[in-house]
Amino acid sequence: MKEKLLDIQNLTIHYITEDGTVKAVNGIDIQLNSGETLGLVGETGAGKTTTALGIMRLVPNPPGKIMGGRIIFEGKDLLELSEEEMRKIRGNKISMIFQDPMTSLNPVMTVGEQIAEVIQIHQKLNDKEALEKAKEMLELVGIPGVRHSNYPHEFSGGMKQRVVIAIALACNPQLLIADEPTTALDVTIQAQVLEMMKKLKEEFNTAMILITHDLGVVAEVCDKVAIMYAGEIIEYASIEDLYNNPKHPYTIGLFGSIPNIEEDVERLNPIKGLMPDPTNLPSGCPFHPRCPKAKDICKEQVPATTDLGNGHKVRCLIYQGLVEA
């Protein structure tokens, strides 16, 4: 049996701004076992990054605030740890890779220093040893160790992203959160980086949450998928179940929106309408204004999570039997 590494229960995060409260994450549940990869998919503003920052307890405050829920990691609720305890976990047991490699590295520190820093914080090593280890990490991600004294601007985008990965993996974390790690990269480079991440993850048996809006990337890398819409996880399933048998109308719509390279379609079949205003979410099911199957009841009743078996969960009134498919 795989052990449960991360168990997020009912996590809710809001941004309280002058223009209103942004309900970025609304009561989500996520379970993840060691060595497993979860794909967190959703369009802009769905709350993916906020979820990740919530796990790291790095939601910018103000304006962000974790309103409730639990994040149980290795049996402890992260939300109850002191800042100092949490700091010891960050970069050590849980690492995070951010979206944009161009801006994720400190421009005035050498890459070697930046890798060595995380090592030194979490392991009792002296400067020299830490630097040695940093060079090893660079080699591991395919950059010659001698380039440790280079500054970020002397690297290309792909190499920078690898440095970021090296930092994230330097302390063999149990959990790696990768927030759109390849969106800023070109396809061929993206392929290189994804390949490498897969390899390293297997090597270290790291669990991973991969945030993306690219269903293609998910198909390549993930074991499980969570689809987010307006701060909620509206469908949660193993990769096979989701791709072969998507249930939620939004998920189905998402697949219909992507031009598929494998097959020819004359016309795409997009979801109509736009993402809702996060400060003013629709009542009932947040997707109802765009849903082709919506009925009046969708405006009022908030769907509950329905387990369709095999861990395939969906939040839609259809599967509660309240609306016909």
Next chain:
Amino acid sequence: GEPDTLIVAQGADARSLDPHATNDQPSSRVMKQIYNTLVVMDENMNIVPGLATDWQQIDELTWEFTLRQGVKFHNGEELKASDVKFTLDRMVASGQVAHIVSFIESVEAPEDYKVIINLKEPFAPILAHLAHTAASILNEKAVTEAGDDYGTKPVGTGPFKFVSWQSGDRITLEAFEDHFAGAPKVKRVVFRNITEGTNRTIALETGEVDIAYDIEPIDKRKVIDHPDLNLIEEPSLSMAYIGFNMNREPFNIKEVRQAINYAINRQDIIDAVLYGAGQIGTSPIAPQVFGFNPNIKESEYNVEKAKELLKQAGFENGFKTTIWTNDNPVRIQIATIVQSQLRDVGIDVTIETLEWGAYLDRTARGEHDMFILGWVTVTGDADYGLYALYHSTQKGGAGNRTFFENSRVDEILDQARVSIDFEERERLYHEAQEIIVEEAPAAILYYSTQNVGLNKQVQGFKLHPAGHHSLFGVSK
């Protein structure tokens, strides 16, 4: 300050310590300590021996001076007649101060201690002019050695010798033990430059300086009331006036000029601007000056009379004009008050403040209507005070900025200049003053007093009417 050091604050830094390079008050005040002149005008305006022990007029055009023997320069050289000749020749050739000795034809040094000065024409106030700090005697060798840099390497015979000069901040002098009249009472004198008047008083109060020149009128009370401080106040040789451009309408009309004279309340100005530190002006030269006419009456403040005079001149409803001043705060204040007073007789005055260079330049060219200036008769002789201001040859830049022209005044001034008869001169100058006051090319405002604030520890300080006070006898 330290016990042996006398610290003196004045409002500006010296420009140069070469007497022939400059003629400004702050520099003179320092040079007075470093140099001596042939003859000296003492605090009571009497000519007394300086480096010359004796002098006599051989004929109308020849003066002979006998030098004091054994006088040492700061560089160890001994004073010789050749130094005097060198000095006066250099002075005559200088751009800046030649006009003070413009009467000199030539200088001879027939013996080591004998100097003969030949004049171009008879010149009565010669001794007063030779007592001017600009006529300080220099050492030929020192000047030649220093070349163009002499202004920062002065060598004199005075009681203090030059030590250092931190430009803009201070000049340090040191007692000259070999001074012919004995060593001064303090070891060191420091002239500090404290521009702001308020700060000079503050520095005096806090004991940062021992002597502060030119205490602001408003601060005088503070010095007087302060237990550790004294204020000395005495008349000076300076006179402030408002000039009229007589080349311009309506100031070519005598009644207008007189009317303005009546319309100005001088006492108000003295009270408001000088806090009483002045005396109502009657004649263009101060009372201490030789030739002053004490019989001239104070110009009375009489608005009605002023209005009547204006009416006579055809300006019943007044007129519009301007008054110029430079950016000197006292003059600006005077202008403001005069503006207000003239309004009472219907004259609408606009004040224009000009920057000093422009002010001199444009008043010399006669572009002004009214202007405010002052005059210090440093030599203490009426010639210096009247000739430049009222002789028709001096119109414009030379000093006569009212463009006053009166043949009788010209005649008198020329005559008094060459006369050697004291009484005759006095009589002539009295007459000139009467004419000038009657013609009213200017409204004489006041004779200001000068003041010095000093710490009570300071002993033996005497004010000199010309403003450059000797520190020789001062102790602390």
Next chain:
Amino acid sequence: MAEKLLEVKNLKKYFKVKNGLLHAVDDVNFFINKGETLGVVGESGCGKSTTGRVVLRLLEATDGEILFEGNDIRKYNRRQLRNLRKEMQIIFQDPFASLNPRMTVSEIIAEPLIIHKLVKNKTELDQRVSELMETVGLAERLYNSYPHELDGGRRQRIGIARALAVNPKFIVCDEPVSALDVSIQAQILNLMQDLQEEFGLTYMFITHDLSVVKHISDNIMVMYLGQVVELTSSKELFKNPLHPYTQALLSAIPVPSLTRKRERIILKGEISSPINPEPGCRFAKRCNYATDRCFKENPELRDVGNGHFIACHLVK
């Protein structure tokens, strides 16, 4: 056969930069038929946008010919160029930066109409702007809104409406959907296809998303470091990619499907600098099959049959 609307011959655009000449577009040849779409793909910095801009004469080419309806527009004078602006338009990638933030939706759409005096009076202008908004699916109530009040999809529709305002024949679309979410992207792609059908538009469609380009294009041009490496019909390219770079590119696309896991070709290294490029095939350094010849000789773009153009020494 279809007639060529645009033909580009030996087009070059070099930029003077600090340490040399940047060969942004280096000897590019292609053509687009009337009513068709040419997809242009390639990695960042390979010169896609520059090609598009040079074709519109927003940038002056360094060398080469641009034939539009048979006339070399590089020789056009100011007046002719102004008229050309009515024939050719552009839609930009960034729907925020390409709209003046201080102008309302209607002002932005009206500007070309006013400049080219396409309307006679204010009423006609209002009406025409309303029509255009309707055409691209912008609600009437947004007439006086500012771009920043709108989301990316709507903003992009403004850009499209502005381009359509002058009734152009040809539109360069510089990554018009890259900044948009997938669901919105699909809406815009559909709109563009509809407009093409309705008005017989010709597109040059620049993107780096191969799925998108496949979906929308008739022909596809693959660029690498300022040069065209492969140019053929969309079907042919995906069925039979010949250039090693194209092959790698196609294999690298993540496909949202579990059915067919393809073998990936992972390239070594990264795109090299376009500044003062060395002679030889620009792709040689990353190519798994490169020979000595590839490092010495620049391969020509040639037809290997069936209108399939390719620049590679290895393909016979």
Next chain:
Amino acid sequence: MNNVVVKTPNTGISPKQKTKKRSLWAEVVRRMVKNKMAMLGLAIILILVLLAVFAEVIAPYEEVAIKQNLSNRLQGPSREHWLGTDEFGRDIFARLIHGARVSLQVGIVAVGIAIFIGGSLGAIAGYYGGRVDNIIMRAMDIFLAIPSILLAIAIVSALGSSLFNLMLAVGISSVPSYARIVRASVLSIREQEFVEAAKAIGANDFTIILKHIIPNSLAPVIVQGTLGVAGAILSTAGLSFIGLGIQPPAPEWGSMLSGGRAYLRDAWHVTTFPGLTIMITILALNLLGDGLRDALDPKLKQ
């Protein structure tokens, strides 16, 4: 066959019934209103402006602000003279509110002059670039190296010291900084895609500069301008200090401040009230300028 005309049914809705056109500035104003500090600044400025406007009603110029009363000099604050009297016995409060006219005017006009000259030069340099840019900017460097007091003296002594010349003197010395700001912002706007878009639809240089570049480069200028008014008032005070300020007896804060410095110890109110007034005004302008900067900052705009 290519000349298509888009045909769509007339919807019948006239544009006038559509959402009202709100200016972008409305957004800025909305954000400004939320900024308490900026509103405080604005309130202070408004009060000053009102006092200046109604100065004549509150205290007649000739009677109270100009007329001397030498027997009533340097009186401290009292019921009769709220802020005391000056060295000529004039009411300081009256002079301050009348001075507000002059001082605010000097500040605003001087900045206006600087923005006009500097802005035009900067826009030309930024838009055309190359040699034009080089020449203009080197000239600005030269200008920057010349002490502003020298310029002020040159202007005052060449043209005389009138109120306008004072404004000119203060304004001209800040021309280079506006030229720089405008140039920098034009340089970045020039590269924006909407300028290219305008070119693509056939707009000429003039239209582009006027319609697209200038409106978008205004924000930093406006901010700098608000702060510049404060700077100009301080410069005027500085010029008054060295005697180049406004001509007496006209009240102006800078000359009131520096003129009273001799009485600082005996009649503190003579300098302190003008000093405080200047301080509060500048503070208010700075608050306002900061608020504007925040409100106009595109980065805060989401």
Next chain:
Amino acid sequence: MAKYILKRLLMLIPVILGVTFIVFSIMYMTPGDPAQMMLGENAPEEAVEALREEMGLNDPFLVQYFRFIGNAARGNFGRSYISKKEVVPEIIGRFPATLQLAFFGVLIAIIIGIPVGIISATRQYSIFDSVSMFFALLGVSMPNFWQGLMLILIFAVNLRWLPSSGYGSFQHIILPALTLGTSAAAIITRMTRSSMLEVIRQDYIRTARAKGVAENKVIIKHALKNALIPVITVVGLQFGYLLGGAVLTETVFSWPGIGRLLVEAIRQKDTPMVQACVIFIAVTFSIVNLAIDILYAFIDPRIKSQYK
């Protein structure tokens, strides 16, 4: 790098030529006759005329200008019209005072400005932030000479802690440096704060936090260095500006700096002195700017690579 520095210094030449030309024109055209000024208001006309001739003031404008340039090129900037002293040593003699004042003024500004700016930024919208920003604004709003007089009254007159004016000891420098320092501190505080706020929002700060770096280390090690660049620009500008002299403060404290020298020279129409001062100020300003640019390179490796 050396080449870059050389290039920058060479660029100074046309600027200085332009500056001298304009200064010369201004001095030439504004009314006021140097000869008259030297001799005082009561000098006879012939004396003035003779002096004008001697000083070459009667030559045509361009002759005078090129004579000046020719001499300057040979390192001879002439002697002051007023004091007859050589202008270059005079300026150099005053330079230490100016340098000290600028240095301590900026030092005070940095000591106050940077920490306050950092704390304000890290506690954006806190009470501390509001209060410090208010004081910063107060600092820029206060007219310098007024503030100077107030400081003198408090510290010199009432408390008797410090001398009221003058130059020499360390005590003398405190009040003028404080006067200048507070207004510069205000600007630096504001700049530090806004620059810090900008940097704190950057992704790499988030990366650092995600690495488990302690908060104070995040600020000092990761944020500060990045935030420093615009701050240094301001510090440099302030320093350069103070090197050009702070006339009002110098006057209030009787500080023998360049600023007063220049103003006095301007007022006395002492053209050689004005020219030399302006050139000196322009050159120091450029050198400070250049130094700042070089400093950038040490802080920011991206800039460094540009200079190569």
